[in-house]
Amino acid sequence: MDSAIDQLLLNAAAKERHFTGPRAWIPSMHVAVVTCMDSRIDTFRIFGLDSGQAHILRNAGGVATDDMLRSLVLSQRLLQTREVILVHHTNCGLHNLDEHALRAEIVRETGQEPPYAFGSFPDLEEAVRRSVRRVREHALLPHRDHVRGFVYEVETGRLREVTV
Amino acid sequence: MDSAIDQLLLNAAAKERHFTGPRAWIPSMHVAVVTCMDSRIDTFRIFGLDSGQAHILRNAGGVATDDMLRSLVLSQRLLQTREVILVHHTNCGLHNLDEHALRAEIVRETGQEPPYAFGSFPDLEEAVRRSVRRVREHALLPHRDHVRGFVYEVETGRLREVTV
Numbered sequence: 001m002d003s004a005i006d007q008l009l010l011n012a013a014a015k016e017r018h019f020t021g022p023r024a025w026i027p028s029m030h031v032a033v034v035t036c037m038d039s040r041i042d043t044f045r046i047f048g049l050d051s052g053q054a055h056i057l058r059n060a061g062g063v064a065t066d067d068m069l070r071s072l073v074l075s076q077r078l079l080q081t082r083e084v085i086l087v088h089h090t091n092c093g094l095h096n097l098d099e100h101a102l103r104a105e106i107v108r109e110t111g112q113e114p115p116y117a118f119g120s121f122p123d124l125e126e127a128v129r130r131s132v133r134r135v136r137e138h139a140l141l142p143h144r145d146h147v148r149g150f151v152y153e154v155e156t157g158r159l160r161e162v163t164v
Numbered sequence: 165m166d167s168a169i170d171q172l173l174l175n176a177a178a179k180e181r182h183f184t185g186p187r188a189w190i191p192s193m194h195v196a197v198v199t200c201m202d203s204r205i206d207t208f209r210i211f212g213l214d215s216g217q218a219h220i221l222r223n224a225g226g227v228a229t230d231d232m233l234r235s236l237v238l239s240q241r242l243l244q245t246r247e248v249i250l251v252h253h254t255n256c257g258l259h260n261l262d263e264h265a266l267r268a269e270i271v272r273e274t275g276q277e278p279p280y281a282f283g284s285f286p287d288l289e290e291a292v293r294r295s296v297r298r299v300r301e302h303a304l305l306p307h308r309d310h311v312r313g314f315v316y317e318v319e320t321g322r323l324r325e326v327t328v
Contacts, residue, residue: 003310004195004218005249011212012323019321025255027203031168037219037235039191044206048175051209054168055201058222060235067231070280071201071224077266078257085169091189093242102241110303116234139274146167157183159176 023052025079031055032075034131035087036062040154043087055081061094062087063119064131073140083146084135088128090153094120095127124151128162136164187216189243195219196239198295199251200226204318207251219245225258226251227283228295237304247310248299252292254317258284259291288315292326300328 032055033043043049043056055075057068064086075081097120106114121127128149135147149162196219197207207213207220219239221232228250239245261284270278285291292313299311313326 004193004247005310005312007193008195008197008211008213008218008249009323009325012210015210015212016321016323021204021321022319023204025202025204025257025318029168029171031172032201033172037196037221037239038189039218039220040185040187040189040215041220042208042213042215044208045215046176046179047172048179049172049206051204051206054172054203056203056205056222057201057224058220059231060221060238065231066280067223067229070278070282073270073278074224074257074282075201077269078261083168085172093189093238097242105241106237106304109306112303114234114237114304116230118234118238139276140270140278142273146169148169154189155186157180157185159173159180 021051027052027054027079027081029053030081031083031085032057032072032081033085033087034062034064034068036060036089036092038089038092038154041089041152046152046159055079061092061119062131064134069135069138072135076141076143082143086128086131086135086149087152088124089151090124090155094118095124096120096122125162129164132164185215191216191218191243191245193217194245195247195249196221196236196245197249197251198226198228198232200224200253200256202253202256202318205253205316210316210323219243225256225283226295228298233299233302236299240305240307246307250292250295250299250313251316252288253315254288254319258282259288260284260286289326293328296328
């Protein structure tokens with residue numbers, strides 16, 4: 001098998017036979033989970049979720065970027081979610097990333113300056129707090145009373161709350 | 165139970181006892197999946213993924229925004245993924261969304277103009293193509309030979325490829 005995508009497509013064809021839907025498009029738990037793209041975070045398994053229960057938003061870091069805020073506004077205004085749970089994790093690639101070195105490498109290789117900051121952070125808990133605050137302060141979101149932040153420990157499977 | 169987050173935390177505490185890690189931080193299949201936040205898309209189940217195999221990136225629509233490109237650059241340059249699979253889906257909230265009406269509602273309620281476009285699209289397949297092209301054309305990504313786009317049918321569980 002040359003391509004990982006081909007393997008994923010074989011898997012998907014096999015799984016299609018066990019399809020348990022369809023489900024409604026409004027998430028039944030009215031909650032959105034924002035977390036990192038990290039391969040060790042299976043949000044459905046970790047939170048015991050079934051299809052149709054919660055929105056899942058993921059980028060590098062699980063950071064509350066503009067794109068995540070855009071998505072949350074749609075999640076709340078179009079699809080009736082009312083709570084947000086933000087989950088960063090231990091052993092994250094952005095934790096203490098040398099962003100200057102990465103940018104220099106990219107410029108050297110491609111001749112182009114990255115048009116975005118990568119979002120390196122020096123302190124994990126503080127990064128969670130910053131994302132939680134950013135969501136809580138985003139006035140376009142109608143529901144900001146239940147916004148909480150966590151660290152997921154990829155070494156143990158434990159989830160711990162970060163006080164904001 | 166007042167809060168959905170409290171229920172998720174109870175679930176997570178129960179699941180922690182069945183933790184199967186730890187796993188390595190480099191995704192073993194060297195692939196990144198970009199898809200929508202939609203609650204009916206359980207990427208691990210659909211693609212038969214296990215913890216530690218693939219990066220998962222999700223926003224409203226599964227659109228290749230700047231934030232997704234930032235994440236993919238980190239995925240490839242820091243964490244050795246080499247392929248990208250983009251998955252939009254049927255019955256998406258952004259499909260034919262009246263963005264003008266949504267913006268007007270937000271301005272009326274909050275007095276603020278949204279600082280981002282929401283990304284409504286009139287044609288599903290064309291939206292997949294646009295995201296695929298955007299990834300393929302992003303020069304900061306070292307691996308762009310295996311970038312493919314799909315539509316996931318939430319009514320049937322079927323995944324179909326979109327030719328680009």
